[in-house]
Structure formats: C-alpha cells, structure tokens
Amino acid sequence: MLPSDFHREEFIARLRVEHARILPPSVEFAVDDGWLLLIADRLHDAETILSKHGWIDRAVIKQIKEKFGELRIYIRPRVEDEAYPDELAAEMEGLRRVVSDNSAVTCEICGDDGEIGNFGGYYQALCPRHSYQRRAWIARGRKGDIFHD
Numbered sequence: 001m002l003p004s005d006f007h008r009e010e011f012i013a014r015l016r017v018e019h020a021r022i023l024p025p026s027v028e029f030a031v032d033d034g035w036l037l038l039i040a041d042r043l044h045d046a047e048t049i050l051s052k053h054g055w056i057d058r059a060v061i062k063q064i065k066e067k068f069g070e071l072r073i074y075i076r077p078r079v080e081d082e083a084y085p086d087e088l089a090a091e092m093e094g095l096r097r098v099v100s101d102n103s104a105v106t107c108e109i110c111g112d113d114g115e116i117g118n119f120g121g122y123y124q125a126l127c128p129r130h131s132y133q134r135r136a137w138i139a140r141g142r143k144g145d146i147f148h149d
C-alpha cells in the first residue's frame with residue numbers, strides 16, 4: 001500500500017533527478033501510482049547493471065508503459081543500430097523479466113498484491129478491491145470514476 005501522503009508528481013520529479021543519466025525528460029510515466037515504487041527500484045537496478053558494464057552513458061530509457069497488463073520499461077542503446085554486449089544483454093533481459101513478473105502481481109492503482117484480470121478485453125493487474133471496482137464500473141455502463149471508495 002502506498003503511504004497516505006504519497007504524492008505522485010513529487011515522486012516522479014525526484015526519480016527524474018536521481019536517474020537523469022538514463023531518463024530523458026520527454027519520457028512519460030504512463031502508468032498508475034501503484035507501480036511507481038517498482039519503477040524506482042528497477043531504475044536503480046538498471047543503473048547498477050549499466051554502470052558495471054561501462055554503459056551508463058550509452059543507454060537510455062525510451063518508454064515506461066503498460067502492455068498486456070504488465071509494466072514495461074524500455075531501455076535501449078543511445079546509438080541506433082548499436083547492441084548491448086552479450087553479458088549486458090543477458091542482465092538487461094533478466095531485469096526485463098523482473099519488471100514484468102513483479103508488475104503482474106502488483107495492483108497498478110495502489111501497489112497491494114494483485115493479479116492480472118481481463119476487464120472487458122482490457123488487461124490490468126489489480127488487487128481484489130480495485131478489481132471489484134473496475135468490474136462494477138463496467139457493469140454500470142462505464143460511467144463515473146472507475147476507482148473510488
């Protein structure tokens with residue numbers, strides 16, 4: 001659960017400062033608040049891995065988004081056509097898997113334990129409470145706020 005005083009914009013602003021080396025200002029955080037702590041951890045991991053291989057200034061985040069109910073953080077070589085060396089590529093693939101696996105069991109709204117559900121053809125990782133709210137929203141014709149207490 002996110003702390004009650006959690007402030008999305010402040011949190012993202014801090015991530016942008018801490019990870020400015022790999023996170024361009026143009027990259028949006030196109031996901032809900034429940035995944036922001038996961039993103040913070042994984043940006044830290046990405047910098048550790050890239051630094052270890054001498055690639056910290058040669059890689060850049062392209063996108064942070066949701067796909068098929070999971071979190072995706074796309075990190076690519078800055079120079080187009082350049083590829084990660086094999087060992088680095090393997091570690092980045094491992095990181096990608098951790099991002100996917102963790103997000104699939106983390107509610108995108110609140111960060112509680114959850115699972116991916118199919119909500120009228122839209123896939124989202126939600127805790128039981130937010131899953132219930134999303135289904136209720138669909139049942140009433142998708143009117144009003146989806147998530148509310």
Ligand SMILES: [Zn+2]
Binds near residue numbers: 107108110111126127
């Ligand atoms: Zn939730």
